[in-house]
Amino acid sequence: MDTASPSSTAAAPAADHLAVTPSILYFGTPVVLLTTENEDGSANLAPMSSAWALGQVIVLGVGAEGQSAHNLRRRHDLVINLPAPEQWPAVERLAPLTGRDPVPAGKRGTFRFAADKFGAAGLCPQPSDLVGPPRVAGCPIQMEARVAAARPDAAGDFLIVEARVLRVHADPRIVVSGTQHIDPAAWSPLIYNFRHYFGLGPELGHTFRSQTPRRRTS
Structure with a gap:
Protein backbone atom coordinates (compact mmCIF):
# COMPACT_ATOMS: atom_id res chain seq x y z
CA MET A 1 0.00 0.00 0.00
CA ASP A 2 1.48 3.36 -1.02
CA THR A 3 1.97 6.02 1.62
CA ALA A 4 1.38 9.61 0.60
CA SER A 5 3.85 12.23 1.68
CA PRO A 6 2.75 14.63 4.44
CA SER A 7 2.82 17.54 2.03
CA SER A 8 0.29 15.86 -0.28
CA THR A 9 -2.24 15.06 2.46
CA ALA A 10 -2.04 18.13 4.66
CA ALA A 11 -5.22 20.16 4.65
CA ALA A 12 -5.10 23.78 3.70
CA PRO A 13 -5.01 26.03 6.78
CA ALA A 14 -8.42 27.26 7.83
CA ALA A 15 -9.24 30.93 7.73
CA ASP A 16 -9.06 32.72 11.07
CA HIS A 17 -12.19 32.27 13.17
CA LEU A 18 -14.52 35.16 13.85
CA ALA A 19 -15.57 36.07 17.37
CA VAL A 20 -19.37 36.11 17.19
CA THR A 21 -22.28 36.44 19.60
CA PRO A 22 -25.17 34.28 18.30
CA SER A 23 -28.59 35.10 19.70
CA ILE A 24 -29.15 31.40 20.38
CA LEU A 25 -26.91 28.31 20.58
CA TYR A 26 -29.10 25.58 19.10
CA PHE A 27 -26.24 24.04 17.13
CA GLY A 28 -28.14 21.09 15.71
CA THR A 29 -30.32 19.50 18.39
CA PRO A 30 -33.33 17.18 18.07
CA VAL A 31 -36.86 18.56 18.21
CA VAL A 32 -39.08 17.20 20.97
CA LEU A 33 -42.85 17.52 21.34
CA LEU A 34 -43.39 17.48 25.09
CA THR A 35 -46.73 16.51 26.58
CA THR A 36 -47.55 17.37 30.19
CA GLU A 37 -50.72 17.52 32.25
CA ASN A 38 -52.49 20.79 33.09
CA GLU A 39 -54.18 21.43 36.44
CA ASP A 40 -57.59 20.58 34.98
CA GLY A 41 -56.35 17.25 33.63
CA SER A 42 -56.12 18.40 30.01
CA ALA A 43 -52.90 18.00 28.03
CA ASN A 44 -50.37 20.65 27.16
CA LEU A 45 -48.25 20.14 24.05
CA ALA A 46 -45.06 22.12 23.49
CA PRO A 47 -42.12 21.98 21.08
CA MET A 48 -38.61 22.20 22.47
CA SER A 49 -35.07 21.52 21.30
CA SER A 50 -32.93 21.24 24.42
CA ALA A 51 -32.92 17.51 25.12
CA TRP A 52 -30.22 14.88 25.46
CA ALA A 53 -29.93 11.39 26.89
CA LEU A 54 -27.90 9.94 29.74
CA GLY A 55 -28.62 6.22 29.67
CA GLN A 56 -32.32 5.93 30.50
CA VAL A 57 -32.56 9.54 31.67
CA ILE A 58 -33.46 12.41 29.34
CA VAL A 59 -32.26 15.86 30.37
CA LEU A 60 -34.58 18.66 29.23
CA GLY A 61 -34.17 22.41 29.25
CA VAL A 62 -37.65 23.93 29.53
CA GLY A 63 -38.45 27.65 29.49
CA ALA A 64 -39.09 28.66 33.11
CA GLU A 65 -42.17 30.79 32.31
CA GLY A 66 -43.94 28.29 30.08
CA GLN A 67 -46.83 25.96 30.82
CA SER A 68 -44.61 22.87 30.53
CA ALA A 69 -42.38 24.05 33.37
CA HIS A 70 -45.44 25.07 35.39
CA ASN A 71 -46.90 21.59 34.95
CA LEU A 72 -43.69 19.66 35.63
CA ARG A 73 -43.14 21.44 38.94
CA ARG A 74 -46.48 20.04 40.13
CA ARG A 75 -47.14 16.89 38.07
CA HIS A 76 -44.15 14.75 37.26
CA ASP A 77 -45.50 12.65 34.38
CA LEU A 78 -44.56 13.56 30.82
CA VAL A 79 -44.09 12.12 27.35
CA ILE A 80 -41.10 12.96 25.17
CA ASN A 81 -42.22 12.59 21.56
CA LEU A 82 -39.69 12.71 18.70
CA PRO A 83 -41.30 13.86 15.43
CA ALA A 84 -40.12 12.87 11.96
CA PRO A 85 -38.68 15.50 9.59
CA GLU A 86 -41.87 15.67 7.54
CA GLN A 87 -43.77 16.74 10.68
CA TRP A 88 -41.90 20.05 10.89
CA PRO A 89 -44.96 22.11 9.73
CA ALA A 90 -46.93 20.81 12.74
CA VAL A 91 -44.03 21.72 15.03
CA GLU A 92 -43.91 25.19 13.54
CA ARG A 93 -47.67 25.65 14.02
CA LEU A 94 -47.01 25.10 17.74
CA ALA A 95 -44.00 27.41 17.88
CA PRO A 96 -45.86 30.73 18.47
CA LEU A 97 -48.32 29.24 20.97
CA THR A 98 -48.29 29.08 24.75
CA GLY A 99 -50.49 27.22 27.18
CA ARG A 100 -50.16 29.99 29.79
CA ASP A 101 -53.14 32.31 30.25
CA PRO A 102 -52.46 35.14 30.64
CA VAL A 103 -49.43 35.03 28.38
CA PRO A 104 -46.26 35.57 30.48
CA ALA A 105 -44.77 39.06 30.24
CA GLY A 106 -41.64 37.80 28.49
CA LYS A 107 -43.73 36.21 25.72
CA ARG A 108 -46.28 38.94 25.06
CA GLY A 109 -46.28 40.30 21.55
CA THR A 110 -44.57 37.19 20.20
CA PHE A 111 -46.66 34.28 21.49
CA ARG A 112 -50.39 33.79 21.84
CA PHE A 113 -52.44 31.55 24.11
CA ALA A 114 -54.04 28.36 22.77
CA CYS A 124 -53.82 13.78 17.60
CA PRO A 125 -53.33 12.53 21.18
CA GLN A 126 -52.78 8.83 21.82
CA PRO A 127 -53.25 7.24 25.28
CA MET A 143 -41.01 8.01 25.50
CA GLU A 144 -43.17 7.92 28.61
CA ALA A 145 -41.21 9.38 31.50
CA ARG A 146 -41.34 10.76 35.02
CA VAL A 147 -39.43 13.66 36.54
CA ALA A 148 -36.61 12.50 38.83
CA ALA A 149 -35.16 15.96 39.51
CA ALA A 150 -35.83 19.54 38.45
CA ARG A 151 -33.94 22.73 39.19
CA PRO A 152 -33.39 26.21 37.70
CA ASP A 153 -30.46 26.73 35.34
CA ALA A 154 -27.58 29.08 36.22
CA ALA A 155 -29.32 32.11 34.68
CA GLY A 156 -32.79 31.31 36.03
CA ASP A 157 -34.34 31.35 32.55
CA PHE A 158 -34.90 27.59 32.24
CA LEU A 159 -35.99 24.62 34.30
CA ILE A 160 -33.53 21.75 33.93
CA VAL A 161 -35.48 18.51 34.17
CA GLU A 162 -34.03 15.02 34.57
CA ALA A 163 -36.73 12.61 33.41
CA ARG A 164 -36.40 8.86 33.84
CA VAL A 165 -37.81 6.98 30.84
CA LEU A 166 -40.36 4.34 31.80
CA ARG A 167 -41.39 3.02 28.38
CA VAL A 168 -40.35 3.60 24.77
CA HIS A 169 -42.80 3.23 21.89
CA ALA A 170 -41.33 2.99 18.39
CA ASP A 171 -42.86 2.77 14.93
CA PRO A 172 -42.18 -0.82 13.74
CA ARG A 173 -40.74 0.57 10.52
CA ILE A 174 -37.75 2.02 12.37
CA VAL A 175 -37.04 -1.04 14.56
CA VAL A 176 -34.55 -3.72 13.46
CA SER A 177 -36.72 -6.81 13.00
CA GLY A 178 -36.50 -9.27 15.87
CA THR A 179 -34.53 -6.89 18.13
CA GLN A 180 -35.02 -4.01 20.54
CA LEU A 200 -30.60 14.14 7.81
CA GLY A 201 -30.43 16.06 4.55
CA PRO A 202 -31.29 19.48 3.06
CA GLU A 203 -33.06 22.17 5.02
CA LEU A 204 -36.82 21.77 5.27
CA GLY A 205 -37.85 25.18 6.53
CA HIS A 206 -37.29 27.69 9.29
CA THR A 207 -39.09 28.80 12.42
CA PHE A 208 -41.01 32.07 12.59
CA ARG A 209 -38.35 33.38 15.02
CA SER A 210 -35.42 32.79 12.68
CA GLN A 211 -33.14 35.76 12.14
CA THR A 212 -31.60 34.23 9.03
CA PRO A 213 -34.51 33.25 6.72
CA ARG A 214 -33.44 31.49 3.54
CA ARG A 215 -33.87 33.65 0.46
CA ARG A 216 -35.84 32.09 -2.34
CA THR A 217 -33.99 31.64 -5.62
CA SER A 218 -35.57 31.25 -9.02
Missing part, protein backbone atom coordinates in the same frame (compact mmCIF):
# COMPACT_ATOMS: atom_id res chain seq x y z
CA ALA A 115 -56.02 25.97 24.95
CA ASP A 116 -56.16 23.12 22.40
CA LYS A 117 -52.62 22.90 21.09
CA PHE A 118 -53.13 19.44 19.58
CA GLY A 119 -55.91 20.86 17.46
CA ALA A 120 -53.94 23.97 16.58
CA ALA A 121 -51.05 21.85 15.35
CA GLY A 122 -53.23 19.32 13.51
CA LEU A 123 -51.94 16.50 15.73
CA SER A 128 -50.11 6.43 27.26
CA ASP A 129 -49.58 3.18 29.16
CA LEU A 130 -47.88 4.31 32.37
CA VAL A 131 -48.30 8.09 32.64
CA GLY A 132 -51.19 10.54 32.47
CA PRO A 133 -50.21 12.83 29.57
CA PRO A 134 -50.94 11.41 26.11
CA ARG A 135 -48.45 10.51 23.44
CA VAL A 136 -48.44 12.32 20.09
CA ALA A 137 -49.85 9.97 17.46
CA GLY A 138 -47.68 9.80 14.37
CA CYS A 139 -44.39 10.54 16.11
CA PRO A 140 -42.04 7.62 15.30
CA ILE A 141 -40.58 7.56 18.84
CA GLN A 142 -42.55 8.28 22.02
CA HIS A 181 -32.87 -1.70 18.43
CA ILE A 182 -33.82 1.44 16.54
CA ASP A 183 -32.51 1.19 12.96
CA PRO A 184 -30.47 4.38 12.40
CA ALA A 185 -30.75 3.86 8.64
CA ALA A 186 -34.55 3.98 8.92
CA TRP A 187 -34.86 6.69 11.58
CA SER A 188 -34.18 10.35 10.91
CA PRO A 189 -34.78 12.86 13.71
CA LEU A 190 -36.06 16.35 13.08
CA ILE A 191 -33.11 18.64 13.84
CA TYR A 192 -33.32 22.26 15.00
CA ASN A 193 -30.20 23.97 13.67
CA PHE A 194 -29.92 27.68 14.61
CA ARG A 195 -33.73 28.04 14.29
CA HIS A 196 -33.93 26.15 10.98
CA TYR A 197 -35.44 22.69 10.56
CA PHE A 198 -33.44 19.85 9.05
CA GLY A 199 -33.68 16.10 8.72
Whole structure:
Protein backbone atom coordinates (compact mmCIF):
# COMPACT_ATOMS: atom_id res chain seq x y z
CA MET A 1 0.00 0.00 0.00
CA ASP A 2 1.48 3.36 -1.02
CA THR A 3 1.97 6.02 1.62
CA ALA A 4 1.38 9.61 0.60
CA SER A 5 3.85 12.23 1.68
CA PRO A 6 2.75 14.63 4.44
CA SER A 7 2.82 17.54 2.03
CA SER A 8 0.29 15.86 -0.28
CA THR A 9 -2.24 15.06 2.46
CA ALA A 10 -2.04 18.13 4.66
CA ALA A 11 -5.22 20.16 4.65
CA ALA A 12 -5.10 23.78 3.70
CA PRO A 13 -5.01 26.03 6.78
CA ALA A 14 -8.42 27.26 7.83
CA ALA A 15 -9.24 30.93 7.73
CA ASP A 16 -9.06 32.72 11.07
CA HIS A 17 -12.19 32.27 13.17
CA LEU A 18 -14.52 35.16 13.85
CA ALA A 19 -15.57 36.07 17.37
CA VAL A 20 -19.37 36.11 17.19
CA THR A 21 -22.28 36.44 19.60
CA PRO A 22 -25.17 34.28 18.30
CA SER A 23 -28.59 35.10 19.70
CA ILE A 24 -29.15 31.40 20.38
CA LEU A 25 -26.91 28.31 20.58
CA TYR A 26 -29.10 25.58 19.10
CA PHE A 27 -26.24 24.04 17.13
CA GLY A 28 -28.14 21.09 15.71
CA THR A 29 -30.32 19.50 18.39
CA PRO A 30 -33.33 17.18 18.07
CA VAL A 31 -36.86 18.56 18.21
CA VAL A 32 -39.08 17.20 20.97
CA LEU A 33 -42.85 17.52 21.34
CA LEU A 34 -43.39 17.48 25.09
CA THR A 35 -46.73 16.51 26.58
CA THR A 36 -47.55 17.37 30.19
CA GLU A 37 -50.72 17.52 32.25
CA ASN A 38 -52.49 20.79 33.09
CA GLU A 39 -54.18 21.43 36.44
CA ASP A 40 -57.59 20.58 34.98
CA GLY A 41 -56.35 17.25 33.63
CA SER A 42 -56.12 18.40 30.01
CA ALA A 43 -52.90 18.00 28.03
CA ASN A 44 -50.37 20.65 27.16
CA LEU A 45 -48.25 20.14 24.05
CA ALA A 46 -45.06 22.12 23.49
CA PRO A 47 -42.12 21.98 21.08
CA MET A 48 -38.61 22.20 22.47
CA SER A 49 -35.07 21.52 21.30
CA SER A 50 -32.93 21.24 24.42
CA ALA A 51 -32.92 17.51 25.12
CA TRP A 52 -30.22 14.88 25.46
CA ALA A 53 -29.93 11.39 26.89
CA LEU A 54 -27.90 9.94 29.74
CA GLY A 55 -28.62 6.22 29.67
CA GLN A 56 -32.32 5.93 30.50
CA VAL A 57 -32.56 9.54 31.67
CA ILE A 58 -33.46 12.41 29.34
CA VAL A 59 -32.26 15.86 30.37
CA LEU A 60 -34.58 18.66 29.23
CA GLY A 61 -34.17 22.41 29.25
CA VAL A 62 -37.65 23.93 29.53
CA GLY A 63 -38.45 27.65 29.49
CA ALA A 64 -39.09 28.66 33.11
CA GLU A 65 -42.17 30.79 32.31
CA GLY A 66 -43.94 28.29 30.08
CA GLN A 67 -46.83 25.96 30.82
CA SER A 68 -44.61 22.87 30.53
CA ALA A 69 -42.38 24.05 33.37
CA HIS A 70 -45.44 25.07 35.39
CA ASN A 71 -46.90 21.59 34.95
CA LEU A 72 -43.69 19.66 35.63
CA ARG A 73 -43.14 21.44 38.94
CA ARG A 74 -46.48 20.04 40.13
CA ARG A 75 -47.14 16.89 38.07
CA HIS A 76 -44.15 14.75 37.26
CA ASP A 77 -45.50 12.65 34.38
CA LEU A 78 -44.56 13.56 30.82
CA VAL A 79 -44.09 12.12 27.35
CA ILE A 80 -41.10 12.96 25.17
CA ASN A 81 -42.22 12.59 21.56
CA LEU A 82 -39.69 12.71 18.70
CA PRO A 83 -41.30 13.86 15.43
CA ALA A 84 -40.12 12.87 11.96
CA PRO A 85 -38.68 15.50 9.59
CA GLU A 86 -41.87 15.67 7.54
CA GLN A 87 -43.77 16.74 10.68
CA TRP A 88 -41.90 20.05 10.89
CA PRO A 89 -44.96 22.11 9.73
CA ALA A 90 -46.93 20.81 12.74
CA VAL A 91 -44.03 21.72 15.03
CA GLU A 92 -43.91 25.19 13.54
CA ARG A 93 -47.67 25.65 14.02
CA LEU A 94 -47.01 25.10 17.74
CA ALA A 95 -44.00 27.41 17.88
CA PRO A 96 -45.86 30.73 18.47
CA LEU A 97 -48.32 29.24 20.97
CA THR A 98 -48.29 29.08 24.75
CA GLY A 99 -50.49 27.22 27.18
CA ARG A 100 -50.16 29.99 29.79
CA ASP A 101 -53.14 32.31 30.25
CA PRO A 102 -52.46 35.14 30.64
CA VAL A 103 -49.43 35.03 28.38
CA PRO A 104 -46.26 35.57 30.48
CA ALA A 105 -44.77 39.06 30.24
CA GLY A 106 -41.64 37.80 28.49
CA LYS A 107 -43.73 36.21 25.72
CA ARG A 108 -46.28 38.94 25.06
CA GLY A 109 -46.28 40.30 21.55
CA THR A 110 -44.57 37.19 20.20
CA PHE A 111 -46.66 34.28 21.49
CA ARG A 112 -50.39 33.79 21.84
CA PHE A 113 -52.44 31.55 24.11
CA ALA A 114 -54.04 28.36 22.77
CA ALA A 115 -56.02 25.97 24.95
CA ASP A 116 -56.16 23.12 22.40
CA LYS A 117 -52.62 22.90 21.09
CA PHE A 118 -53.13 19.44 19.58
CA GLY A 119 -55.91 20.86 17.46
CA ALA A 120 -53.94 23.97 16.58
CA ALA A 121 -51.05 21.85 15.35
CA GLY A 122 -53.23 19.32 13.51
CA LEU A 123 -51.94 16.50 15.73
CA CYS A 124 -53.82 13.78 17.60
CA PRO A 125 -53.33 12.53 21.18
CA GLN A 126 -52.78 8.83 21.82
CA PRO A 127 -53.25 7.24 25.28
CA SER A 128 -50.11 6.43 27.26
CA ASP A 129 -49.58 3.18 29.16
CA LEU A 130 -47.88 4.31 32.37
CA VAL A 131 -48.30 8.09 32.64
CA GLY A 132 -51.19 10.54 32.47
CA PRO A 133 -50.21 12.83 29.57
CA PRO A 134 -50.94 11.41 26.11
CA ARG A 135 -48.45 10.51 23.44
CA VAL A 136 -48.44 12.32 20.09
CA ALA A 137 -49.85 9.97 17.46
CA GLY A 138 -47.68 9.80 14.37
CA CYS A 139 -44.39 10.54 16.11
CA PRO A 140 -42.04 7.62 15.30
CA ILE A 141 -40.58 7.56 18.84
CA GLN A 142 -42.55 8.28 22.02
CA MET A 143 -41.01 8.01 25.50
CA GLU A 144 -43.17 7.92 28.61
CA ALA A 145 -41.21 9.38 31.50
CA ARG A 146 -41.34 10.76 35.02
CA VAL A 147 -39.43 13.66 36.54
CA ALA A 148 -36.61 12.50 38.83
CA ALA A 149 -35.16 15.96 39.51
CA ALA A 150 -35.83 19.54 38.45
CA ARG A 151 -33.94 22.73 39.19
CA PRO A 152 -33.39 26.21 37.70
CA ASP A 153 -30.46 26.73 35.34
CA ALA A 154 -27.58 29.08 36.22
CA ALA A 155 -29.32 32.11 34.68
CA GLY A 156 -32.79 31.31 36.03
CA ASP A 157 -34.34 31.35 32.55
CA PHE A 158 -34.90 27.59 32.24
CA LEU A 159 -35.99 24.62 34.30
CA ILE A 160 -33.53 21.75 33.93
CA VAL A 161 -35.48 18.51 34.17
CA GLU A 162 -34.03 15.02 34.57
CA ALA A 163 -36.73 12.61 33.41
CA ARG A 164 -36.40 8.86 33.84
CA VAL A 165 -37.81 6.98 30.84
CA LEU A 166 -40.36 4.34 31.80
CA ARG A 167 -41.39 3.02 28.38
CA VAL A 168 -40.35 3.60 24.77
CA HIS A 169 -42.80 3.23 21.89
CA ALA A 170 -41.33 2.99 18.39
CA ASP A 171 -42.86 2.77 14.93
CA PRO A 172 -42.18 -0.82 13.74
CA ARG A 173 -40.74 0.57 10.52
CA ILE A 174 -37.75 2.02 12.37
CA VAL A 175 -37.04 -1.04 14.56
CA VAL A 176 -34.55 -3.72 13.46
CA SER A 177 -36.72 -6.81 13.00
CA GLY A 178 -36.50 -9.27 15.87
CA THR A 179 -34.53 -6.89 18.13
CA GLN A 180 -35.02 -4.01 20.54
CA HIS A 181 -32.87 -1.70 18.43
CA ILE A 182 -33.82 1.44 16.54
CA ASP A 183 -32.51 1.19 12.96
CA PRO A 184 -30.47 4.38 12.40
CA ALA A 185 -30.75 3.86 8.64
CA ALA A 186 -34.55 3.98 8.92
CA TRP A 187 -34.86 6.69 11.58
CA SER A 188 -34.18 10.35 10.91
CA PRO A 189 -34.78 12.86 13.71
CA LEU A 190 -36.06 16.35 13.08
CA ILE A 191 -33.11 18.64 13.84
CA TYR A 192 -33.32 22.26 15.00
CA ASN A 193 -30.20 23.97 13.67
CA PHE A 194 -29.92 27.68 14.61
CA ARG A 195 -33.73 28.04 14.29
CA HIS A 196 -33.93 26.15 10.98
CA TYR A 197 -35.44 22.69 10.56
CA PHE A 198 -33.44 19.85 9.05
CA GLY A 199 -33.68 16.10 8.72
CA LEU A 200 -30.60 14.14 7.81
CA GLY A 201 -30.43 16.06 4.55
CA PRO A 202 -31.29 19.48 3.06
CA GLU A 203 -33.06 22.17 5.02
CA LEU A 204 -36.82 21.77 5.27
CA GLY A 205 -37.85 25.18 6.53
CA HIS A 206 -37.29 27.69 9.29
CA THR A 207 -39.09 28.80 12.42
CA PHE A 208 -41.01 32.07 12.59
CA ARG A 209 -38.35 33.38 15.02
CA SER A 210 -35.42 32.79 12.68
CA GLN A 211 -33.14 35.76 12.14
CA THR A 212 -31.60 34.23 9.03
CA PRO A 213 -34.51 33.25 6.72
CA ARG A 214 -33.44 31.49 3.54
CA ARG A 215 -33.87 33.65 0.46
CA ARG A 216 -35.84 32.09 -2.34
CA THR A 217 -33.99 31.64 -5.62
CA SER A 218 -35.57 31.25 -9.02
